[in-house]
Amino acid sequence: MNPNFTDSLIKWTLAVFLVVVFAFLYMPIVHILFASLSTRPNFPYPPEFNVASYIRLSTNTVYQSAFLNSLLLASCTAVLSTVLGFLATVGVLRFAGKRALIYAIFFAAPLFVAEILLGISSMALYYMLFELQGNMLTAIIANAVHCFSFCFLIMAAMLYKYDWRMNEAAIVCGASPLRSFFEVMLPITWPGIMGSLITAFVLSLNGLDVSFYLLGATPTMPSVAWGALRYGVKPELYALSSLINIVVFAMIIALLVAIRLKRKAA
Amino acid sequence: MQDANLQRRLILDIPTGFLLLFFVMPLAALVTLSFWQTENYKIVHEWTLMNYGTLATERAYITFFLRSLVMAIGVSVTLVALSWPIAYFIVRYGGRYRIIFSLLLVIPFLSGEVLRLIALQGMLGPAGLVNGALIRMGAAPLRMIMYSNAASFIAFIYLYLPLVVTTIYLSLINFDFRLAHAASACGANRFRIFTEVVWPLNLSGTIVGFMLAFIPTLSASLVPRFLGGPNGTLYGMSMAQQFGESGTWALGAAMGVVLFLFSAIALAILSYGVDLRRTGFTGLGRQ
Amino acid sequence: MSNTSSYIRIDKVSRRYGAFKALDDVSLDISKEEFIAILGPSGSGKSTLLRLIAGLDRPTEGRIHFEGKDVTELAPHKRGIGMVFQEFLLFPHRTVRENLAFPLRMRNEAKAEIEERVEWVAGILSLSTMLDRYPSQLSGGQQQRVALGRGLVARPTLLLLDEPLANLDRELRQEMEIEIRRYQKQLGIPFIYVTHNQEEALSMSDRIAVINNGRLEALGERQAIYDHPQTPFVARFVGKSSKFQGVVQPDGATVRLARHDYEFALPPDKKFNPGDAVEIFVKNERFDISSKQDGGVGIPSTVVDVVLRGPFLEYVLETDRGDTVIAVKPKRNDPIPIRERVLLSWNPADCHIFKDGADDARR
Ligand SMILES: Nc1ncnc2c1ncn2[C@@H]1O[C@H](COP(=O)(O)OP(=O)(O)OP(=O)(O)O)[C@@H](O)[C@H]1O
Ligand SMILES: [Mg+2]
Numbered sequence: 076m077n078p079n080f081t082d083s084l085i086k087w088t089l090a091v092f093l094v095v096v097f098a099f100l101y102m103p104i105v106h107i108l109f110a111s112l113s114t115r116p117n118f119p120y121p122p123e124f125n126v127a128s129y130i131r132l133s134t135n136t137v138y139q140s141a142f143l144n145s146l147l148l149a150s151c152t153a154v155l156s157t158v159l160g161f162l163a164t165v166g167v168l169r170f171a172g173k174r175a176l177i178y179a180i181f182f183a184a185p186l187f188v189a190e191i192l193l194g195i196s197s198m199a200l201y202y203m204l205f206e207l208q209g210n211m212l213t214a215i216i217a218n219a220v221h222c223f224s225f226c227f228l229i230m231a232a233m234l235y236k237y238d239w240r241m242n243e244a245a246i247v248c249g250a251s252p253l254r255s256f257f258e259v260m261l262p263i264t265w266p267g268i269m270g271s272l273i274t275a276f277v278l279s280l281n282g283l284d285v286s287f288y289l290l291g292a293t294p295t296m297p298s299v300a301w302g303a304l305r306y307g308v309k310p311e312l313y314a315l316s317s318l319i320n321i322v323v324f325a326m327i328i329a330l331l332v333a334i335r336l337k338r339k340a341a
Numbered sequence: 342m343q344d345a346n347l348q349r350r351l352i353l354d355i356p357t358g359f360l361l362l363f364f365v366m367p368l369a370a371l372v373t374l375s376f377w378q379t380e381n382y383k384i385v386h387e388w389t390l391m392n393y394g395t396l397a398t399e400r401a402y403i404t405f406f407l408r409s410l411v412m413a414i415g416v417s418v419t420l421v422a423l424s425w426p427i428a429y430f431i432v433r434y435g436g437r438y439r440i441i442f443s444l445l446l447v448i449p450f451l452s453g454e455v456l457r458l459i460a461l462q463g464m465l466g467p468a469g470l471v472n473g474a475l476i477r478m479g480a481a482p483l484r485m486i487m488y489s490n491a492a493s494f495i496a497f498i499y500l501y502l503p504l505v506v507t508t509i510y511l512s513l514i515n516f517d518f519r520l521a522h523a524a525s526a527c528g529a530n531r532f533r534i535f536t537e538v539v540w541p542l543n544l545s546g547t548i549v550g551f552m553l554a555f556i557p558t559l560s561a562s563l564v565p566r567f568l569g570g571p572n573g574t575l576y577g578m579s580m581a582q583q584f585g586e587s588g589t590w591a592l593g594a595a596m597g598v599v600l601f602l603f604s605a606i607a608l609a610i611l612s613y614g615v616d617l618r619r620t621g622f623t624g625l626g627r628q
Numbered sequence: 629m630s631n632t633s634s635y636i637r638i639d640k641v642s643r644r645y646g647a648f649k650a651l652d653d654v655s656l657d658i659s660k661e662e663f664i665a666i667l668g669p670s671g672s673g674k675s676t677l678l679r680l681i682a683g684l685d686r687p688t689e690g691r692i693h694f695e696g697k698d699v700t701e702l703a704p705h706k707r708g709i710g711m712v713f714q715e716f717l718l719f720p721h722r723t724v725r726e727n728l729a730f731p732l733r734m735r736n737e738a739k740a741e742i743e744e745r746v747e748w749v750a751g752i753l754s755l756s757t758m759l760d761r762y763p764s765q766l767s768g769g770q771q772q773r774v775a776l777g778r779g780l781v782a783r784p785t786l787l788l789l790d791e792p793l794a795n796l797d798r799e800l801r802q803e804m805e806i807e808i809r810r811y812q813k814q815l816g817i818p819f820i821y822v823t824h825n826q827e828e829a830l831s832m833s834d835r836i837a838v839i840n841n842g843r844l845e846a847l848g849e850r851q852a853i854y855d856h857p858q859t860p861f862v863a864r865f866v867g868k869s870s871k872f873q874g875v876v877q878p879d880g881a882t883v884r885l886a887r888h889d890y891e892f893a894l895p896p897d898k899k900f901n902p903g904d905a906v907e908i909f910v911k912n913e914r915f916d917i918s919s920k921q922d923g924g925v926g927i928p929s930t931v932v933d934v935v936l937r938g939p940f941l942e943y944v945l946e947t948d949r950g951d952t953v954i955a956v957k958p959k960r961n962d963p964i965p966i967r968e969r970v971l972l973s974w975n976p977a978d979c980h981i982f983k984d985g986a987d988d989a990r991r
Contacts, residue, residue: 081531089430093442096427100449100502103460106470110463118473159356166353182356185364187552187608189560191577192597195584196367199374199594203384220364223356232511243684244717247788248778249705249734258730262721274451281453283563288584297455304459304567313463316456323451327444337721 104320111313128310129318135311141294145280148215148295152279156219157271160226164234167227179231186224193221194288201289209289217285222275229274233267266334273326281319368601375595382588392595402579402596409576412490413558416497420505420554421547423498428510433518443510450503458567461496465568488570496564501557505550512546548611556604576600634693635660635818636681636786641690643676643842650676651687652842658786658820663812665833665850666822669865673842674822678788681820683707694785705734710779714791716771718763724750724774725759731782749777752811769800780811786818793828805832826866830854838862856980863909863980870915870953872908873984876900883908883981887949888927892976905984914978915955917943917964918971926971929953934963945972 106119111128113119132138163182171178185193197217201207241263245255261268279285283297290298296319300312375392378385396402431442449457464470465486472482485491516539524538540547562581565573580600583593634657643651651673658664666674679685681692683704691700699707710731718727728749732742750756753773763771772792779787789808793801809832812819823829829836829850836853838846838861846853846862857863864871873886876894880902884891900906918924932952933944941963943955953972964970 086430086434089426089434092426093430096423096502097445099499100446102470103457103464103499104449104452107460107463117468118470118477159359162352163356166349166356170349170353178353178357181360185360187556187604188364188368188601189556189577189604191560191562191581192371192601193364193367195580195593195597196371197363198584199590200367200370203370203374216363217367220360223360227356238715238717240713240715241717241719243704244711244713245719245730245734246684246705247682247709247711248731249708249782250730251703251705254734259719263719277451277453281451281456283453283455297453300455300459301563304455312456312459316452316459319456320448320452324448327448327451331440331444 104317107313108317108320111310111317116310116313128314132311132314132318137294137299138296138311138315141296141299144211144290144293145296148211148218148286149276149280151215152218152222153272153276155215156222156226156275157230157268159219160223160230160271161268163223163227164230167231168234169239182227183224185220186228190221190282190284191288193217194285197285198288208291211290211293214286214289214293215279217289218279218282219275221282221285222278225274225278226271229271230264230267233264233270237264266330269330273330277323277326371594371597371601374591375598377591379589379591384590392592393599395592396595396599402576405574405576405579406599408490408574409559409561412494412497412575413555416494416501416558417505417551417555419498420501421509421551423502424506424509424550425547427506428513431510432513432516439514443507446503446506446510450500450507454500454563457500458496458563461499462567465492465495488568488573490569490573492568492570493561493564493573493575496568497554497558497561500564501554505554508550508553509543509546512543512549516543545612552604552608552611555607559604560600634658635662635695636820637693637696638677638681639691639693641677641680641687641692643673643680643685644688649842651680653690654839654842654844655690656837656844656847658818660818661813661816663809663819663821663832663834665829665836666820666839667826667829667836667866668824668839668845670824672824672839674824674839675790676842677839678711678790678820678822681786682709682711682788708782708785709788710782710784710786711788712775712779712790712792714794716763716775716795718771718774718778720763723760723762724755724766727763727774728755728759728777728781731778735782737782745781749781752814753777768796769804772796772800772804776808776811780815784817786820787812789819789821791823792821793823794825801828808832830866836866838865840865857909860907860909860980860982863982868912868954868956869909869980870912872910874906874908874981876902876904876906878902885927887951888947890925890927890973892974894981895976898981900981900983907982907984909980909982910974910978912942912954913940913956914974915953916973916975917945917955917957918973919964920969920971922971924971924973926973927953929970929972931964931966931968931970934966945970947972 109119109122110116112125113123114125114127115123116128163178167175167178167182194217197213197220198209201209201213207213237260241259242252242255245259246252250258281297283301286295287298287301294302296315300315303309303312374384376388376390378387378389378391427446431439435442462469466472467482467487471486475482486495520538520542521534524534529537560577560580561575562577565575565578566581569575569578576596577600580593580596583589583596636656636658638654638656638658641651641654642649654673654677656664666677668674676685680687683699683702687700691698693699694707719730722730725746728746729742732745737745746759747756750759753776755770755773755777758766758770763774766774772795775792779789792808793804796804805828808819808821821829821833833850835848836846836850837844838853840861845859846857853862854867857866863869872888874883875886876882877884877891880894880900882891882893883906885908886905894900916926918926920928927947929945929947931943932946935942935944936959937956939959941957941959943957943964945953945955947953955972
């Protein structure tokens with residue numbers, strides 16, 4: 076067979092496959108977007124545009140406090156795990172020497188421990204040691220453990236290509252170490268740091284397992300959604316899910332555009 | 342000199358200490374708890390192997406575990422098989438749209454398990470899109486995809502596909518395709534290029550992807566509870582119940598320890614079977 | 629050089645990594661307006677020395693003084709130096725103008741002053757037309773000039789250059805060698821120039837410090853280093869030369885080569901005991917080649933190849949014992965033909981003779 080023909084056959088077969096996969100991934104999301112906007116949520120075709128379920132969602136006080144709790148939890152977790160992940164990345168790439176691999180494996184280990192185990196074991200620890208029922212702080216910490224590995228890997232991928240002597244170049248130009256970080260390192264590596272913040276934020280915003288065991292009665296978005304789910308899916312849940320998807324989508328687009336703009340400027 | 346060393350130490354010690362305190366310690370606590378007892382929702386500090394005994398003898402737990410294991414292996418193998426062509430296509434033919442393609446894959450992953458399950462329920466449930474459409478067309482609803490292990494299977498694929506594709510994508514994107522061209526120049530055909538060069542050099546990335554699907558599937562509690570139906574109880578769900586309804590914490594802790602050990606063994610077996618150097622792994626240093 | 633006149637003083641400085649001494653008891657005084665080259669093979673500790681002077685690293689022993697002030701413990705960004713790196717290390721997210729302005733901004737100069745200085749440095753480095761480009765839009769040579777400009781713009785007390793030309797091609801390198809030396813004379817501050825390339829060191833510097841295995845092997849005017857090497861290492865490393873083994877004859881006044889049938893008189897300033905084994909270094913351009921028929925003395929050899937190197941001819945000779953020797957001669961219209969039998973000899977005053985094993989004895 077003509078190799079060019081075989082090549083394009085492979086290419087187009089793969090392309091069709093990709094389209095099917097995207098459809099599989101996005102159909103449910105689009106479907107519930109329609110469902111959330113429809114008066115007939117079970118089979119919302121033809122689509123309507125009815126925001127009743129969004130209004131009910133926004134006036135529901137349980138969802139409101141859950142939203143605030145989740146926001147607090149996710150922001151703190153994102154910052155905490157990114158800072159720790161940054162230290163870990165710098166440590167492994169610069170200072171670990173021969174032990175770099177060992178440290179890297181240790182820092183990536185939480186990735187290979189199920190989230191539910193993290194939740195359960197943290198609960199066990201706090202309960203055994205302090206008779207604590209779990210609170211926001213412990214939930215943030217346990218979430219940060221889970222997100223830490225993601226942050227570490229994301230930033231390591233970015234900083235791996237960074238030439239550390241760039242900092243030295245700034246320092247011999249008269250910049251203090253702190254200034255060299257803000258003026259040189261941060262502007263060059265911010266996509267990795269931003270990516271780490273976003274990933275940790277989104278993961279902890281949506282994670283149920285850890286919060287479920289460590290937050291007790293404090294409602295968060297996933298736990299309220301889960302609670303509601305047990306009594307049948309309601310259109311409000313569709314609205315909530317769609318909202319989160321839209322926000323995540325917007326955040327990613329914003330990051331992409333920002334990178335584009337920066338690159339265009341360069 | 343002194344403060345430079347101190348700074349170095351702190352940079353590595355802070356994250357290490359954090360993980361020791363909040364990752365290793367809890368796991369140690371879990372192990373300890375698994376050797377104690379729970380009676381009437383109270384922990385009894387008496388050392389015993391009874392929890393493990395229960396796990397090893399009670400039929401239900403063995404069934405749950407085996408069912409989870411089969412499910413996890415099936416899901417992960419399917420995911421790797423699905424993800425390879427996708428990642429390969431994006432890396433080879435994605436051109437400047439690579440980033441867009443890969444982000445489009447990640448975005449659904451970011452909205453979290455609960456909400457994604459809700460979306461999936463909208464598709465698969467008795468009143469969901471698929472069955473709704475079938476009924477509207479006058480056909481019988483598909484029972485298979487409602488509250489069954491098949492439904493769980495589809496859900497796992499749906500949940501973890503982005504994660505596995507991304508992992509394999511990251512491995513492939515760092516792979517130097519000139520090596521494939523070199524192999525081609527040496528006379529290898531497409532199939533041989535793949536089996537002799539592309540696959541082995543991306544094996545470590547593939548294993549990571551496999552594990553990232555295997556572990557949450559093995560320990561899943563939400564999916565079986567929500568989609569699995571009466572015969573779909575999986576190990577993780579049963580474990581969660583020990584900490585919830587039944588209040589048998591110690592038994593749950595033992596289940597957790599077994600789960601952890603099993604994931605660790607699976608990871609060890611997979612990475613032991615692979616000679617890292619033959620997968621092109623060069624350590625962490627810059628070359 | 630007396631203590632008072634030295635501008636930069638490096639006093640018995642060592643840098644250990646565990647048991648390994650990357651730099652071993654190095655002392656160096658550098659005067660204002662001096663161009664000094666630090667020359668040594670790869671891994672000899674040149675960059676280590678430069679990083680100690682810059683303050684990017686601290687010595688484990690010894691002190692460093694700038695203008696009589698002890699700066700050993702001073703943070704690098706307070707030392708008021710300029711530095712140029714082999715990889716240039718321009719800030720990729722900043723334009724050329726911003727790169728050049730960076731050291732001035734760090735010193736909190738006024739805006740007008742910054743502009744003026746940037747224009748000035750761009751003027752002398754002919755960068756004025758590309759001030760608004762990003763480093764990725766420049767050629768290697770242009771990037772190199774920006775790196776140089778960034779080192780010079782803030783009137784540093786001295787400029788450190790770590791193999792700044794190593795990444796450039798040969799032609800550009802020779803052009804930049806001349807320019808860099810010109811800037812140094814123009815600015816009147818010391819340049820400390822690290823290189824492993826002896827030609828670069830010889831063509832640019834006033835003085836050369838040769839480093840080997842972390843130790844200072846030689847320090848002196850470039851001509852003296854070239855013409856009168858004091859150690860076998862320097863003789864081998866500076867200039868291109870060939871080495872022979874020999875033995876001092878019982879009369880104590882002649883040397884006989886070990887592998888060749890050739891004897892020559894010891895220069896009067898060299899004192900050896902009869903029977904001493906010696907190493908003889910001869911610079912490639914100091915060989916005499918005479919035709920076999922002329923009946924002189926020398927190492928009998930055959931011309932294997934003749935290579936044209938600009939105004940010079942490089943004869944590749946094979947001695948009858950099978951050693952390859954290269955001899956460089958000014959270009960002639962009638963070069964010695966290939967396969968010609970010749971005799972290879974030298975003027976005893978032009979070779980460098982050391983007792984065998986002198987290098988090891990020093991260690
Ligand atoms: N951080 C370090 N830890 C251990 N050894 C080091 C370290 N930095 C440098 N060395 C060692 O010190 C010696 C001198 O290194 P240095 O970088 O100064 O060499 P150099 O003369 O600049 O070589 P090159 O011409 O290759 O740049 C080398 O043997 C190197 O391996
Ligand atoms: Mg060097």
